[in-house]
Amino acid sequence: MFLPKMKKFGCGCALAGVLVAMPAVARAQWKAKDTEWASYAADLAGTRYRPLEQINAANFNELEVAWRIKTDNFGNRPEYKLEGTPLMVHGVLYATAGSRRAAIALDAVTGELLWIHGEHEGARGGAAPRQLSGRGLAYWSDGKEERILYVTPGYQLICLDAKTGMREPGFGIKGAIDLKQDDDQEILPDLTTGEIGIQSAPVVAKNTVIIGAAFREGMTPKSMRNNKGYVRGFDVRSGKRLWIFHTIPKRGEFGSDTWLSGSAEYTGNTGVWTQITVDEELGLVYLPVESPTNDFYGGHRPGNNLFGETLVCVDLKTGERKWHYQLVHHPLWDMDISSAPILADITVDGKPVKAVAQPSKQGFLYVLDRLTGAPVWPIEEKKVEVGTVPGEWYSPTQPIPLKPPAYSRNGVFESDLIDFTPELRERGKAIASRYKLGPVYTPPSESQLDGTLGTLTVGTASGGTNWPGGSYDPETHMVYVFACNACAEPIGLVRAPKEVSDMNYIAGTAGEEVKILRGPGENAGADSPMPPKKRVGSGYVALNVDGLPLLKPPYGTISAINLDKGVIAWQIAHGETPDVVRNHAALKGMNIPRTGQETYNIGTLVTKSLVIAGDGQITTTSDHPRGAMLRAYDKKTGKEVGAVYMPAPQSGSPMTYMANGKQYIVVAVSGGAYSGEYIAFSLPAAE
């Protein structure tokens, strides 16, 4: 049941509940307009699409800043990783912001702060595995009441009156639910420090709030035992738990036989840390599930490990499993399903198909019938390499979609290495020779000083499409999706000393001290790290050649994928060529087409005629000062039709809306020396 000790770690009240009067709204049956942005991905289908056209190819370059808001003071220190996408309903913009993860409401036209709500969670917040401002919040209305819901770093679901920012007293206990309780498991070791949280935005469908779970980075777990990432549905009015889905099946439940040697009992993680998608009409929820405990070593969890890295469809009312499709058997590559599934009503071979399309780190777009889970185009179980790490259990096959083709690089061969000049190529080959290379699903390998340091991968931990996900145009049936095409990830495994981890292997590099990697804030204060041990001589090899990426361009792309045909309609490099490439002595005089950028957190926005996304890195060019550009592409061709300056890279995905007859685009920027800021762009007033 709900925690009666809430005040032990929470202030239990709004930081400030001051409200600037907002217009009364009379609505019978509330439904978001397509000029609003009522949920994280614009709608519950995960489209990031609004059919707006005031801002278009002809005027994009004329955009100017309508308002901006720094998030520094929404917490006790600035944050440099602002990942939120705001919502906009009835002329009010709602967002999470700052290192407190405050919920804020702004006037959508002027940016004026209407209210702010924050929770002081003390030690519980400090121990949270996923801190900072998170990705956003959820809005619900029945036409009379309006509510805002978000999850704090300390894993409390907070329900606010959207008009005032004050807690809704009738929800949970005084407007909050302790998500560490009533979870069909005891969160260990205790409610304050027990590892579980979430940074994504809740989703509300009809009257059900759906919440997943996230954990620490999973490459170097201290133990094979961890808390489990179940998914729950709650009543949006009362906060009552309606259902739970066990992402690791309990004994006797469907899928429990995919965990051999009783490993389902102790294995944890396997949460849904990214955005959840819902088809309200069908009453179906689509859960993109992450990896089980230990991203890269599965020797303690033999079997295929359902529902790890599985797209699961459950009933909105009951949470009961309808179907599932496992994208990766026995996950070993950190191929968490990392973004919102996209719902698409398409036409394939003349027949209408209600589809769900799932972008992925591995660069495959999995397209399934969303009623049955059956692949729209064949997905073949293909033999993959079986590795040699002692104690590991390997799946002999993995599902490979035949259509659409992979939209980003997901394996590393010599032909993928830097090749601007013969000399650079040779140096790239020398670096790569320290690693095992191969196609997608080449298994992780032991890191050895007298052998290879591990498997060099791309399309794993930070490759392909990560949490920002893709966009979908329901009129043209096109998915638009960014992918990092050169985010190389060495996966080496080292034996874990017993004082470091009870697992046989964790991620590491031969010669380096074996240690647990933590998330930000986890090593704070008295919880000081272990004293350093002498290294025996590092085997580390930097994955760049004089600062140039080891893999050849394009480093980052946006692809347009036709879902009726299963083909890539166009693909472009996204992002200015990095300064280090443009200004490199070895490349002087060479004509290098735009390379795009090695970054993994770019989200796209689709409007009536444009695909819009910002650069993920800072550049300085003859066209613009030190900064990053928010770019617009003709969605039919991928041709760039405009760009507007931002002082820092896009760090949260852009959204758009209409207010007072004007179209706005709001984007979160931050990174490096630039702390978080939401910037709203609109066209100048008519002259």
Next chain:
Amino acid sequence: MIGIAVLGLLSIGTEMRAWGRVRRAQEGSTSRSVWDGVYTEEQAKRGEEAYRKECASCHGDTLVGGGGAAPLTGGTFLSNWNGLTVGDLFDRIRKTMPQGAVGKLTKQQDADVLAYLLSFNKFPTGKVELQKQVEFLKDIRFEATKPNTK
């Protein structure tokens, strides 16, 4: 405009024109850059020790970051700081690191860690240590590529 960030303030209603027509900014009028040997090998060694104790658990032994921790090497790191000063990077470390225990390291230790970051990223060593006064460090440009090779 460049440098329009108003740290700690809610800056509302500021106008900024699209930058397609804006001339390249004059970045930095300082005389030294990270390519001029602005730290010593000994200082970087001290910095490595402090880094491993206070920073590596999030940013990693190989400085590649991960999860919420920013990389301190490679393309994103270089692009984040290119065109700013070593003082800006020092400032960021002083004000925000180690996360959750800001101020745990002395100014000298922060300067040492900074020297280690420069060393790891293959900027050349010199005969004089990086100083611990931010005003002095702001006189050293952070440039991702050697200026005379552009």
